[in-house]
Amino acid sequence: MFNLNLHKEMKKLITYLFIFTLLFLFFACDKPAPTELIDDSLEELAEYEILGKDINDEFYSNGFDTSGVTQNLNRLPNLISLSGIKVTEVNSKTDEFSFAQAIFFDRSKPIFDSNNRLLAYHTFLPGFVRFDRHLANTVPFRIWYRDNGVLKDTLLGGKYQIFSGRHGNMHQYRHGHNSLINFRLNFFGQEISFDIPTPREITGNVELQGNRNNGDLRAVLRWDRGNTETVNIIIGGRVRNRDNVMPLYQVRTKDDGRLVVPPRFINQIPVQHFDKIVFTFIRRFERTFDDANNDLRVSSQSIHSIVVNLP
Amino acid sequence: MITNGSILSQSSFGLNGYWGLSLNFNTPLYSYESNISNYSHLEDWGFSFLYGAEFSKSTNTNIYSISLAKTLEKHNLSTRFTPGYQKEFIFNTGESIIVEDTSAQSLTANFTYKELFGIGYSYKFTDQFNAGATFRFFTQDFSQEIVTPIFEDTLYLVRDTQEEKINFWKADIGVNYILNEYLNFSLASINLLNFGEKAENSNFEQFEIKRDLAALFGVNVTPINSLAVNFIYETTSSYQMSLNGYLGDLALGLTLFHDKYQEPTIAGMVPTISYKGEIFELFLSGVKYFSDRKKDFGVTGFLENGITNIINNPYSFDKVLLTVSININTIAKKSVEFIDVQVVKDIYPTFTDNYIDYPFAYAEIVNLTDEYVNVKPMARIEGVNEENIQSPISSIAPYDTAKVPFYIIVPETYVSDKAVLSYADFYLFVLSEQPDDQFQKAVLINSNNSWDGRVSNLQYFIKKDLEFSINYSKAVLSRNKTLLDTLHNELEDFYKAKILFYEFIKHLTYISDPRASGEYVQFPNETIELKGGDCDDLSVCYSSLLESVGIQTALVDYKANGKVRHVNVLFNTKLVPGQAKLITNNDTKYFIRESFDGKDEIWLPVEVTSLTNFETAWSLGSEKFNKEAINDLGIVKGKVAIIDIY
Structure with a gap:
């Protein structure tokens, strides 16, 4: 123990201590190292992407179609796509249909708008295409876009397509879930054939919770867990008084059977513009072959669209 | 999305290890974690500074705590600032956005838990029993990026940040009981009282530091002077064991701790070496965890279990710490003390x-x-x-x-x-x-008139009232100036004494001690005023009158010896033996005493209680003195004492 009898000495010592402490505070202080936790979560994951940038323009070319193909056409590779699709309306009535298509682009023939923006490439039909021995039809492949405010359409060419199960189309082709569908192409006389695996069927459920006026309206989405790592959920709005669905955002999340879409995503949807929300669950197998000479994406998906009233 | 969290606030882990009540050192007592009762044996001021380095993937240094303590008698107050008591987590929230170029951008969250400062108070009821409380202030900074769609002319996503700062206090109490020098105990609460803010954002609510009520119990055993064994147990199922050895001014300590939230069972150790100087205490300690702390931790574990302690949790890094404590004693250390008075x-x-x-x-x-x-x-x-x-x-x-x-x-x-x-x-x-x-x-x-019966102490009564005596004597002698002027100079003192005696006894009556309850002596003015007194009072009064005019006096103490004690007066006539015949032819009526300068002088005894006349009083005084002091050898035997006034 240190005895200081003089008050003056004590004050001097305390002054030194104070200065010493301040110096340390200024020169010797880092911040304790933070712990950066890596993302090993098997549960929640949500990757949000805007799909419909102009909600006033239903013809905005976003590349989305009911097959679940959402890529911009200018970046879309040659495509073989198989879809098993369900649509559950507000009245809980569910329609099912199958859709298969194949599109081949001629990269030497780009299509530009008047602003010289690449829109897409012309397509070509190299031969016959069969899905599970069902001969695919060839249909025109047309896209719509706005060019300096004027709605235009253009024909890219033809594509192969089988569509069955809706609007009286009673084609024999049926999309088999969790199975193999054979694809066969007579490519300018050369036979190409391979099997395409399809994912498990997805069946979704949508429950809206909360209240828009309270700002806590959120969507609890559930689906049966499948055999893919992720599922895509496309949230779209059906334009009021028109039977036209505009995709708004896409959420990619773990295929864990549950996702809560936060209120900020539901509350923000303008009710004066949209009267219904469409949640489209997509479970997809996809593989892209890309080499110097050619590219090909093969995808198969189970799709379930659920239409609910926007409160 | 973040769904779950379980974070508990500080428990008993201290960066200097666990030292029990640490009777040898002050430094470990600055740890509110293991010293919730704020026990201290500081005598005055104490200052502590804890600086350390943390070994994460990089090495960084920091001030962990600065403490100040003050003891005021049985009270001890302490406060500490803990800039290094913080833990920050950065992780992806699970949300991400796809931007124009189709690349994904993850959204992040940043949660920081801090203990900023604390205050401690304790009271030492006895040397064995101490009780106290600590109050600690925590803050939690939650920051989380979110993505929000904006519906304007164009639909787009914006990254936004939700932030909330939540502060709270927690208070705990503890007691210490020192049974003897070998054994002491501690008992304290964990999270007894909590008050402060609550999370308003429901996303963060679950990540607030949990403050479940618990208790800790500590026991410190010192089987020999140079060794201490300490154990502390928390009802959260965590515990610490430590062994401290003392080698003079050096000490070594090793603490092993178990935390139910950490692996392995003994999650780590805190080795310490310390030195105690006259002013400073130095502690060099380290925290070594037995599991790998540099690996990548997944967010899942954090979301499921959270952390249990800001400075000691599964994500804490190994550390090296240096603590400097300074004991400043402005109160002089007690060098002597009374045994009895x-x-x-x-x-x-x-x-x-x-x-x-x-x-x-x-x-x-x-x-x-x-x-x-x-x-x-x-x-x-x-x-x-x-x-x-x-x-x-x-x-x-x-x-x-x-x-x-x-x-x-x-x-x-x-x-x-x-x-x-x-x-x-x-x-x-x-x-x-x-x-x-x-x-x-x-x-x-006692009162001013009280006397302890020692004749020697009558001199104080004689001297104290001298001013009265001077006035009284001067007045008397002035009235007899004519007579005095006609006398030989050699007889002046004799006649002054004689005149004063006559005047003195004129109105007096002898009264045997009027205060029967004890010795009571009147001052001269009181005797004159009361017109009476016993032998003490009269002797004091007459002596004082003589002394006031320069006549040297002495009191003759005739000690009781089974009889009534008596006092009378001797005064110095200043006559030399050859001049005795000027006043008497009876050589038994005077006595020769040698003065300070070696000159023989004639002293006359006067029995003051004889209120008749001077000659009678002189004769009675001489007879008594002759008989008891001289013939009976009273002075030789000590039965009679002559006490000079000056």
Whole structure:
């Protein structure tokens, strides 16, 4: 123990201590190292992407179609796509249909708008295409876009397509879930054939919770867990008084059977513009072959669209 | 999305290891974690500074805590600032956005938990029992990026940040019981009281530091002086064990701790080496975890289990820490202390000089140091002295005891007509302006007229009222100036004494001690005024009158010896033996005494109680003196004493 009898000495010592402490505070202080936790979560994951940038323009070319193909056409590779699709309306009535298509682009023939923006490439039909021995039809492949405010359409060419199960189309082709569908192409006389695996069927459920006026309206989405790592959920709005669905955002999340879409995503949807929300669950197998000479994406998906009233 | 969290606030883990109550060192007591009761054996001020380096993937340094403590008698107050008590987590929220170029951008969250400062208070009820409380302030910074769609002309996503800062206090109490030098116990609460803010954002609510009520129990065993074994158990199922060894000023400690939230069972250790100097205590400690802390941790574990402690959790890194503690004692350390004080005299206010010459009390004191100390004793009697009266300085050998006297001064101005029971404060000063020790004892202060029966002390009554006597005598002698002027100079004192005697006895009556309850002596003015008194009063009065005109007097003490004690007066005629015939032819009526300068002078005894005339009083005085003092050898045998007034 240190005895200081003089008050003056004590004050001097305390002054030194104070200065010493301040110096340390200024020169010797880092911040304790933070712990950066890596993302090993098997549960929640949500990757949000805007799909419909102009909600006033239903013809905005976003590349989305009911097959679940959402890529911009200018970046879309040659495509073989198989879809098993369900649509559950507000009245809980569910329609099912199958859709298969194949599109081949001629990269030497780009299509530009008047602003010289690449829109897409012309397509070509190299031969016959069969899905599970069902001969695919060839249909025109047309896209719509706005060019300096004027709605235009253009024909890219033809594509192969089988569509069955809706609007009286009673084609024999049926999309088999969790199975193999054979694809066969007579490519300018050369036979190409391979099997395409399809994912498990997805069946979704949508429950809206909360209240828009309270700002806590959120969507609890559930689906049966499948055999893919992720599922895509496309949230779209059906334009009021028109039977036209505009995709708004896409959420990619773990295929864990549950996702809560936060209120900020539901509350923000303008009710004066949209009267219904469409949640489209997509479970997809996809593989892209890309080499110097050619590219090909093969995808198969189970799709379930659920239409609910926007409160 | 973040769904779950379980975070508990600080528990008993300390960065210096666990040292129990650490009777040898102060430093570990600055840890509120293991010293919730704020136990301290500081004598005055204490300052502690804890600086350390943390070994994450990089090495960074930081001030972990700065503490200040102050002891005020049995109270101890402490406060600490803990800039290094914080833990920050950065992780992806699970949300991400796809931007124009189709790349994904993850959204992140940043949660920071901090203990900013704390306050401690304790009270030492006895040397064995201490109780106290600590109050600690925590803050939690939650920051989380979110993505929000904006519906304008164009639909787009924006990254936004939700932030919330949540502050709270927590208070805990603890007690310590030191059974003996070998064994002590601690008992304290964990999260007893909590008050502060709550999370408003439901996303963060679950990540607030959990404050579940718990308790801890500590026991410290010192089987031999150089070894201590400590154990602390929390009802959260965590515990610590430590072993401390002491080698003179050096000490070594090793603490092993178990935390149910960490792997392995013994999650780590805190080795410590410390040095205790005269001023400083230095602690060099380390925290070594037995599991890999540099690996990548997944967010899943954090979301499921959270952390249990800000500075000790599964994500804490190994550390090296240096603690400097400084003990500043502005209060002089006690070098001496009283064992006992004995008042040997009651106070007689009239005996003023007596207490300067003779101690009124003695104290037995002990030197507590290993050095010689010079002790300055001082005393003060309540109601008598306004300031301390210093007694002679005594030098005391190391660890020796000594008996030191206390002297006092009774001011001339002190007046009291009755006895008062007061008290005396005794002080021992060594170096500082503050006494090392003090003692209080009751003291009886008698009235001004009280007398202890010692004839020698009658001189104080004679001297005290001298001014009255001077006036009285001058007046009497003035009236007899004519007679005195006609006398030989040699006979002047004789006749002055004779005249004063006649005037003195003119109106007096002898009264045997009028205060039957005890010795009571009248001052000369009181005797004249009351016109009476006993032998003491009359002798005092006559002596005072003679002394006031320069006639040297003495009191003759005829000691009781089974009979009534008696006092009469001798006075110096200044006549030399050859001049005796000027006043008497009877050589038994005078006595020769040698003066200070070796000259023989004639002294006459006067029996003052004989209120007839001077010759009779002289004769009676001579007869008594001759018989008892000379013939019966009273002076030789000590039965008769002559007490000179000056």
